[in-house]
Amino acid sequence: MDKMIQDKKGEVTITNDGATILKQMKVLHPAAKMLVELSQAQDAEAGDGTTSVVILAGALLEASQKLLSRGIHPARISDSLLHFSSQAQVVLESMAIPVDLSDRNALLNSANTALNSKARAIENSAVVHEHSGMLAPMAVDAVCRLVDPAKDTHVDLKDIRITMKLGETVEDSKLIDGIIFTQKTQGFGGPNKVEKAKIGLIQFCISPPKTDMDNTVIVRDYAAMDRILREERQYILNITKKIKAAGCNVLLIQKSILRDAVSDLALHLLAKQKIMVVKDIEREDIEFVCKSLGCRPVASLDHFTPA
Numbered sequence: 001m002d003k004m005i006q007d008k009k010g011e012v013t014i015t016n017d018g019a020t021i022l023k024q025m026k027v028l029h030p031a032a033k034m035l036v037e038l039s040q041a042q043d044a045e046a047g048d049g050t051t052s053v054v055i056l057a058g059a060l061l062e063a064s065q066k067l068l069s070r071g072i073h074p075a076r077i078s079d080s081l082l083h084f085s086s087q088a089q090v091v092l093e094s095m096a097i098p099v100d101l102s103d104r105n106a107l108l109n110s111a112n113t114a115l116n117s118k119a120r121a122i123e124n125s126a127v128v129h130e131h132s133g134m135l136a137p138m139a140v141d142a143v144c145r146l147v148d149p150a151k152d153t154h155v156d157l158k159d160i161r162i163t164m165k166l167g168e169t170v171e172d173s174k175l176i177d178g179i180i181f182t183q184k185t186q187g188f189g190g191p192n193k194v195e196k197a198k199i200g201l202i203q204f205c206i207s208p209p210k211t212d213m214d215n216t217v218i219v220r221d222y223a224a225m226d227r228i229l230r231e232e233r234q235y236i237l238n239i240t241k242k243i244k245a246a247g248c249n250v251l252l253i254q255k256s257i258l259r260d261a262v263s264d265l266a267l268h269l270l271a272k273q274k275i276m277v278v279k280d281i282e283r284e285d286i287e288f289v290c291k292s293l294g295c296r297p298v299a300s301l302d303h304f305t306p307a
Helices: 018-024 030-045 050-069 074-095 104-121 125-130 132-144 222-245 264-272 283-293
Strands: 003-006 012-015 199-202 250-254 276-281
Touching: 003 018, 012 018, 018 030, 018 050, 030 050, 050 074, 104 132, 199 283, 222 264, 250 283, 264 276, 276 283
Parallel strands: 199 250, 250 276
Antiparallel strands: 003 012
16 A cells, blocks of 8 residues: 655655655654665665564564563573574565576566556656666666676676656656666767777866965066966877877866866867867766776876777
């Protein structure tokens, strides 16, 4: 049965997922917090059964409370529960059905079951439920591309990213064997498509250096202003020339919180050198980009050399 939850901001969530419901609850009791964490751990590990584990844990707590009221020591209750859990694991392993990662039909059945059971737990659930026949094969193909059925037994879901774009329909969803950036390529006449790309991922800025907070540059005449502009241009030109000399034709630039990661002049010079630029890559996405593209981030221009 679906539940409607309204938070303090007025946002409404309709779900039947135990982990989602418990996450919205502002519990204070330590036992209640443990149940919330248990549900979230089950969701992260198995993706389902979040309500079942809470019901089971609640029943065990209720039974333990009765034993405590009869004067049984908590340590004996804890030891007994630990013994029962090991016996339950043996029973569950005897009931388990092995999963062959090379059996695509079995994986499709599992994906369809998961989408149908979790459809009401996420936003736009009706849309997900109606298109499960299209989304299930896409999910299976995404997982199969990450694993080797002969040796792999675990899939790191962090290696799969879901990117949402407004204005399209579910039928337009695609599985891309690569990486997608939400940021657009920068203009200034530079290339928007590059074949045989040599990618560079930098964590330094391509913009004029700034003075420290306690320092001030005083310009007294136009000659001094012109000299500063020429030096800034030469500074950026030297950076772009070194990037080009390294053979880079696609440049990914990490977002900077202190100043512009790349100036307009730098974008203009990079465009003239036929280097495609994607800027403002979020810091938390750097590891995923490196793993997907097989590159390493460069923190200093001195280390920007051909691979």
